[in-house]
Amino acid sequence: MPLALQLMPILCALMPSLDQPQTKKLSALSHALLTWYDGNARSLPWRISPSDRRHGIIPDPYRVWLSEVMLQQTTVPAVRDFFQRFTDRWPSVHDLAAAEEGQVMAEWAGLGYYARARNLHACAKKVAGELDGVFPKSAAELQTLPGIGPYTAAAISAICHDERVGVLDGNVERVLARFHALSHPVRDLKPELREALTQTVPERAGDYAQALMDLGATICAPRAAFCDRCPLLPGCRAAKADPLDFPVRPEKKPRPSRFGHVFVMRDMDGRVKTGTRPRRGLLGGMHEFPGSDWTEGAEPGPQFPVEGHWKQAGKVHHVFTHFALTLTVWRLDLERRETGPDWVDEERLGDLALPSLFRKVAVAAGLEIR
DNA sequence: AAATCGGGGTG
DNA sequence: CACCCAGATTT
Structure with a gap:
């Protein structure tokens, strides 16, 4: 066996990984992150600004849910116009539930992952028909609805009701993979990572979730890292080396022609x-x-x-x-x-x-x- | 655990 | 062109 292969397990063991001290470090930085968010939050059509949020303005769960489903594996620029058309045409979950499925599919055309559109309509009918138009508040209940998985459930409950749950999307995965300098693909330890993240969530759970996502979108970006402007720099392990080495991606198979x-x-x-x-x-x-x-x-x-x-x-x-x-x-x-x-x-x-x-x-x- | 599901943006 | 993105569902 080649020497490099023999050393592999040892090297992996030596590499920094997800551990308790690092999670505590992130927890200690959560307020610095929120302060950064107060001055740097992106302005988005479905979002309540941190200032308005502090003045007691509550996000509309319908709009948050709709945006989160649209944003599954889809970029903000691609979603903007679709979100505007959907909310113009169907301002409430009752309006969407009353629509023909075919009309929803037609309005979704061009956004991709079309199972999302069917699940969206099924979910709207369920909420409007069985729940009197009121979305469940807890992540656990939200996740029982069609098209709502672990991420979307956590996002809605945190953003709308400040439930203190870890909101782990692709952006946050990247931020955490760098912060912890994870040597394994996030895929292999997603539940642990989500649980560790939950331990760090402060009182302003919704803003914390959106702060991590905005940080991943603007500072700790996929192909660039502007560490000099990052509120998490003091605790970040990847910043000491090369942030772009993380996250480690699993090998992907080529698609047959x-x-x-x-x-x-x-x-x-x-x-x-x-x-x-x-x-x-x-x-x-x-x-x-x-x-x-x-x-x-x-x-x-x-x-x-x-x-x-x-x-x-x-x-x-x-x-x-x-x-x-x-x-x-x-x-x-x-x-x-x-x-x-x-x-x-x-x-x-x-x-x-x-x-x-x-x-x-x-x-x-x-x-x-x- | 792995495969599948779209489309647009970016370096 | 390769890689990535506010993931969920099916196998």
């Missing part, structure tokens, strides 16, 4: 053939254009959906890197007038629950789409 065909069929009256994807799986429940399966390794045969009714076929290769997916987009202009519920006016494609992938397909096929 996939290939497929998509058919953008347009009849003489300007109507386009659409379909609805299964509720489960990739882009579940969203609209689509018909096409082949997306197969690994090699391109499938064209599998044209119509025989002899099209007069012109434009062919465009388009690569969608997000899915490691290469699609061949076919534009089929039909000679015969088609009818049916799946045929939609080209001008109204923008109203559909069409994910970004298929919007790009439409553009690649030469359609006008808003």
